[in-house]
């Protein structure tokens with residue numbers, strides 16, 4: 001079983017933060033305590049950009065894609081420090097490239113889990129950018145987890 005967490009951040013949603021089947025990726029490596037009391041501990045196995053993942057096609061049984069969901073956050077806010085922000089000019093292209101890369105490295109029998117928070121960009125708008133509908137998952141609510149299968153399968 002091979003799992004890829006594409007945007008691991010501080011691994012907040014992991015029950016086991018060193019799950020042995022999982023490769024943890026993020027675009028940064030960073031450890032610091034914020035004045036707000038929040039703790040940043042981003043320590044990926046592989047530092048990688050989700051727009052160009054350094055893995056062969058059809059490698060993983062399960063891919064988890066939890067990209068930044070904010071377009072705007074204060075320059076010194078804990079939200080920006082912990083979760084990152086999207087570039088308002090190119091966020092659609094960036095997320096589409098990320099989704100396509102997740103699909104590329106996913107095995108034909110694999111599943112892709114996508115997490116999103118509706119705060120600044122509606123879920124429906126992001127799904128339109130991906131050009132594929134999830135098979136199941138949360139259908140309402142601010143924070144959603146949904147599951148995709150390999151495109152074309």
Ligand SMILES: C[S@@+](CC[C@H](N)C(=O)[O-])C[C@H]1O[C@@H](n2cnc3c(N)ncnc32)[C@H](O)[C@@H]1O
Pocket residue numbers: 006007008009010011012013014025026027028042048049050051066067068069082083084
């Ligand atoms: C919403 S947070 C992930 C939170 C994480 N899943 C958790 O459980 O703590 C989004 C993460 O995506 C990372 N990120 C932003 N742009 C990226 C990119 N182009 N490639 C890979 N990671 C990126 C950020 O550094 C941030 O840690």
